[in-house]
Amino acid sequence: MKKKLLSICLMLWSGSLLAQQAPSSFSANDRFEQLGPALPTPNTFRTSSGAPGKDYFENRADYDIKVTLDDANQKITGSETVTYYNNSPDVLTYIWLQLDQNLFAKGSTASLTRTGGISEQGMSISQLSNLNSVRERSQNQPSDKYGYNITAVYDKAHKPLKYTINQTMMRIELPTPLAPGKSVQFGVDWNYYVTEYYGRSGYEFFPKDGNYNYNIAHWFPRLCKYDDINGWQNKQFLGGSEFTLIFGNYKVAITVPADHVVAASGECQNYNQVLTPTQMQRLNQAKNAKTPVVIVTQAEAEAAEKNKATATKTWIYKADNVRDFAFASSRKYIWDAMQTDVYGNGRKIWSMSYYPKEGNPLWEKYSTRAVEHTLRSYGKRTFEYPYPVAISVHSVAGGGMEYPMISFNGGRPEADGTYSEQTKYGMIGVIIHEVGHNFFPMIVNSDERQWTWMDEGLNTFCQYLAEKEWDYNWPSRRGEPRDIVDYMKMDKNMLVPIMTSGENVILLGPNAYAKPATALNILRETVMGRELFDYAFKEYANRWKFKSPTPADFFRTMEDASGVDLDWFWKGWFYGVQPVDQDLVEVDWFQADNQNPEVNKALAREAAQRRNNTISKQRDAADKGNTVVAQDSTMKDFYNSYDPYAVTEQDKKRYQDYLATLSPEERKTVENSSTMNYYTLSLKNKGGLPMPVIIRMQFEDGTDSVARFPAEIWRFNDVQIKKVIATNKKVTQWTLDPFQEIADIDAENNSFPRVSTPTRFQLFRQRQGGFTPQPNPMQQQRQQSNQAPAPARQGTGRN
Incomplete structure (x- = not known):
């Protein structure tokens, strides 16, 4: 930075130097114009504030279902009676149901539209196997095994109803139009073969003991949503985007092998008929426990694995005001639970987990506690969890999937019971995420088929906060701005x-999960502040619980409840793909010229000394006594002893005369200006996405300070700006985004003077065969301690 003297103009001194300088040219942009024209027009269904309007409606469907699980053939057979309530202002002549299992049917759109190729390097056996699996079905596959077999559709009197199946959708034509405020009852009988678990539903087979775990979801024909936005939301299910559903009451009778344990949405109505007296005693004990109590022990599950029952039992579940119903069933399940006062108001909620021995010791230690923690954390920033139970069920290692009151979650230790840190945090994280989905979208019922981010993004944000509340040092992978940088600087294509x-x-992961979660974190921490954000976010959740919001409802509510104009933010983060890249191009350093001769001449002396401190001058110093003037005094005159930088009495008088012309306030300003430093920062918005400017100043005395300027600093010119900062200390280093708050994709141009960060390279010895796989840290510790491995996955046997 080169220091410059700045002349003082007293008429402008009262603060204009500290204000935003107008750009020399204005960028023609609409980044800070209102988003309004791009949003749906407010109406009596959805208001301009983002709240439901006076005519908002929700249609409903109540289900009475009887279902049998055929464990020998992995088959579901069911019969349902549905009562559908038309609360809309429209007359309906037909209704649409979802047949999601037809995703796996021969010739489905999902299978036909998958793309890919075979490289010249060939194809692995596992890839070839996948092409033949239920996940990659083709129209040429001969089997018609999978997908729904609808055996009957009938009215209340059991007379056949006319219906049409269009892949994953079924239209039922009503004999009599359904008027507003009226209901209709009908029945459907069906069956289908369960597929291997594909990430949302299915079975997992355990070859060692020959048993199955069933995670059963989108297993019955379900009503599509009819609303004021789409009419019928009958967009086909292609396996990626999830479900759009309506609320209703469920009564479900689930018949399974007698030695199976069943977990399901809702509350079991007949525990005393399906559990042993000892298990019932444990369940009652869990009602007052502060830590999980094992209801079905590992020993009991292992005994069931070996002695498979041929008889059946029927578990009856009831769930009120839910948008879906799922269940899990297996003879391998260990089951633990506790019923606790989550919110300290006297109302107890069950937290439960179901898992095979393959999940221990991780599951018995963490799962149920993570369920309870999720309800507490999410409830704090949204609303109290309204349902009586929340369940975590072990599924195939990997991801997870959510349904009302129940979720299927991965995470499995090694065969010897050890696990990596990644496995541990991954399992707890997925449980938090999937249980958290009870809030978004199981209660705040957004349209998953269209707007994936409205449930996944909001839920991932709440998951990020819940993880930090679980463990301060939690290694979060989504939520921190730095973690979205690699995605945001990808090729625009x-x-x-x-x-x-x-x-x-x-x-989908970076776009619908990580980026919106990061955006919300930035809103909370940097743009709005925690207090304003938390209030508005909670208002949104409470406005739309048990209702179906759109993106516009979320955007409008966040602004309406906080009083913060965020349209520029929604445009940049949600409607655009430009990244954040702020460049601190240059910093000019000024000090005010207040005409004080003592200050000005001292500065001039310093400048002259710097100019004269050349390498030649330094080397000539040894011979300065040999110059003509040094050896012959007659060659000297007035100027050989004159000091141009000495302050004279005349200098002092002129300065005092100048001060006498000033008012007391002006005089104080001028006298103090000599201690101030004025810096003009030249900034560029290279990425295109305008964001707040946060800059750290490191002073020569070792202290520092941070200045923050809102994103509106770019409103007159979104390409380049100048900003003046005044400080009474000299700044030695400037750094943009010092706390990694805004997801800036290039940290190299964030400092002035520039600071280079070295890139490390690894030194290694050339060797054959590559690197040997390393055991996880728990296994390493055992090896170092010469401990014999513990028996694989032994439960505690608590009861």
Whole structure:
């Protein structure tokens, strides 16, 4: 930084130097114009504030279902009676149901539209196997095994109803139009073969003991949603985007092998008929426990694995005001539970976990506690969990899937019971995420088929906060701005806006989960502040619980409840793909010229000394006594002893005369200006996405300070700006985004003077055969301690 003297103009001194300088040219942009024209027009269904309007409606469907699980053939057979309530203002002549299992049917759109190729390097056996699996079905596959077999559709009097199946959708034509405020009752009988678990539903087979775990979801024909936005939301299910559903009451009778344990949405109505007296005693004990109590022990599960029952039992579950119903069944399940006062108001909620021995010791230690923690954490920032139970069920290692009151979650230790840190945090994290989905979208019932981010993004954000409340040092992978940088600086051809249908997103995880979660974290920490954000977010959750919001309802509510104009933010983060890249191009350093001769001449002396401190001058110093003037005094005159930088009495008088012309306030300002430093920062918005400017100043005395300027600093020119900062200390280093708050994709241009960060390279010895796989840290510790491995996955046997 080169210091410059700045002349003082007293007429402008009263603060204009500290204000935003107008750009020399204005960028023609609409980044800070209102988003209004791009949003749906407010109406009596959805208001301009983001709240439901006076005519908002929700249609409902109540289900009475009887279902049998055929464990020998992995088959579901069911019969349902549905009562559908038309609360809309429209007359309905037909109704639509979802047949999601037809995703796996021969010739489905999902299978036909999968793309890919075979490289010249060939194809692995596992890849070839996948092409033949239920996940990659083709129209040429001969088997018609999978998908729904609808055996009957009938009215209340059991007379056949006319219906049409269009892949994953079924239209039932009503004999009599359904008027507003009226209901209709009908029945459907069906069956289908369960597929291997594909990430949302299915079975897992355990070859060692020959048993199955069943995670059963989207297993019955379900009513589509009819609303004021789409009419019928009958967009086909392609396996990517999830479900759009309506609320209702469920009574479900689930018949399974007698030695199976069943977990399901809702509350079991006949525990005393399906559990042993000892198990009932444990369940009653769990009602007052502060830590999980094992209801079905590992020993009991292992005994059931070996002696498979041929008889059956029927578990009856009831769930009120839910948008879906799922269940899990297996003879391998260990089951633990506790019923606790989660919110300290006297109302107890069950937290439960179901898992095979393959999940221990991780599951018995963490799962149920993570369920309870999720309810507490999410409830704090949204609303109290309204249901009586929340369940975590072990599924195939990997991801998870959510349904009302029940979720299927991965996470499995090694065969010897050890596990990596990644496995531990991954398991707890997925449980938090999937249980958290009870809030978004199981209660705040957004349209998952269209807007994946409205449930996944909001839920991932709440998951990020819950993880930090679980463990301060939690290694979060989504939520921190730094973690979205690699995605945001990708080739633009790989990016689509968050406001994109989930089926059309190339990279769903970064786009629909990580980026919106990061955006909300930035809103909370940097743009709005925690207090304003938390109030508005909670208002949104409470406005729309048991209702179906759209993106516009979320955007409008966040602004309405906080009083913060966020349209520029929604445009940049949700409607655009431009990254954040702020460049601190240059910093000019000024000090005010207040005409004080003592200050000015001292500065001039310092400047002259710097100019004269050349390498030649330094080397000539040894011979300065040999100059003509040094050896012949007659060659000297007035100027050989004159000091141009000495302050004279005349200098002092002129300065005092100048001060006498000033008012007391002006005089104080001028006298103090000599201690101030004025810096003009030249900034560029290279990425395109305008964001707040946060800059750290490191002073020569070792202290520092941070200045923050809102994103509106770019409103007159979103390409380049100048900003003046005044400080009474000299700044030695400037750094943009010092706390990694805004997801800036290039930290190299964030400092002035520039600071280079070295890139490390690894030194290694050349060797054959590559690197040997390393055991996880728990295994390493055992090896170092010369301990014999513990028996694999032994439960505690608590009861």
